[in-house]
Amino acid sequence: MDRQALPYARNGEWLSVAAADLLLYAHNAGIAVSPIEAGSHPHHVRIWLLALGLFPEKWLNRLFSIGGIQMDEGMVRLRNFLPGDPVRDEAFRIAQHTLPSASASVASVPTDIETPAAEALFRDDWCLVMDKPAGMPVHASAPGQRGTLDEAAARTGLLHGDPQPAKHIHRLDDDTAGPVLYARNELAQLRLDEAMRAKVIGRQYAAVVQGIPKRKSGTVNAPIGKDRHHRSRRIVTPGGDEAVTHYETLETYRGAALVRLWLETGRTHQIRVHMSFLGHPLVGDALYGGRDAILRHQALRGEQLTFRHPWSGSEMTLQAPEPAWFAEVRRRYASL
Known part of the structure; x- marks a missing residue:
């Protein structure tokens, strides 16, 4: 079983995966791991998950430190889908305070900001690909700056009722248009950052x-x-x-x-x-x-962004439409 065949369920902040599916994944990967007992203490669940080799140790240890690992009726529950932090994440805070009306584009910026709109090419629980227009910076260069792609990315989730953060994995120059990849949770960010370092994006x-x-x-x-x-x-x-x-x-x-x-x-x-x-x-x-x-x-x-999905491992290919100015x-x- 590869990650693509590993089903999960989401319940608010929690990711649930059947312990039997995780065990089958390990066995198919040649990893000798014994079944875990139902109702095991979170510490033992963490040790068992580390032995599987599927999840980063840094991530599992952080989840354990915040009570984010549970075992319930044969399901391993991990507190993966945390909401954005408006105190530490300025783009998320600005997005919260400047939500447009329900009829507006899901990633459009407030009308008093003279910046082209940015649209989402793909969005799920794990990642987001935004089509950045020329003239829009990816991130703020000064405190309080509005009209960034980071802000538009955060707003996209908020308008869909999903307050997860959005962390860019790579950047484009302000005046370059095209797709930008975002991670929507810590596990996705760790895996996508590693993919960037390995030059496989x-x-x-x-x-x-x-x-x-x-x-x-x-x-x-x-x-x-x-x-x-x-x-x-x-x-x-x-x-x-x-x-x-x-x-x-x-x-x-x-x-x-x-x-x-x-x-x-x-x-x-x-x-x-x-x-x-x-x-x-x-x-x-x-x-x-x-x-x-x-x-x-x-x-x-x-023009195009290719990467492996941070949960399923499936190959993702996203094409950005040609801007009118480039065609001209x-x-x-x-x-x-």
Whole structure:
């Protein structure tokens, strides 16, 4: 039995899984574990769960410390679906205080904030994928900042009557559109963070670049670090962090090209820096040498996000719709 075949039930904050199903999972994985007795003390349930190897030790220990492990009538109950904390989570607190009317989009921001709407591409008990528009920051850069994707993500759950928090697993630049993955509980966050470290979350992008790359496809393996002469810029430098970008040319225009890109790493401004390093800065990206006559920000969008579901382990693929502004840039170059 894999995680995909492991059924669960949710009752408010509690996750319930049959002890028999957990035992079968362990046996099928080659783990020798004895059955646990009904009514076992939470300490013994924790030790038994650790022996299964299915759940992170850090998570189980924290649950035990808050009385979040129980055994009842053959069901293991884990207090996994805790609500967001408005004291520690400012985005959650702002979302609570600025809930729109029932007729509004589930992720729209208050009308007094001049920010495009963000929509949910996927949502369940475990994770959330938000389609971030260009111009919306993922998180606040100053206390009290409104109109962030984090706020929209928290509001999405609240409007569905589910006050779980939403913690972003990766980020996009403010002016880059595309899907962003969120964890909706601590177990999901631990597993998705580990997936990011293991580089098994796939991120596919599309960009319109100046000029036409000499090679139809290729890989840029060039370390990226801060530019000590410009606070906001990043540069390719021998002392920088490892950065690997793969690209493929999809369409060519007069003096520009549409390219698809995949990231192995996630450095700040990575695609923008690497394409500029190749001599093909993104259209609209004035910071890295791109002309901005057609567009006032980089012509870059996330197309697709792939990851394994943090509970079931099933492969998830989410496509983001093409923004109208990106389609217009392509149309204008195609008409030259």
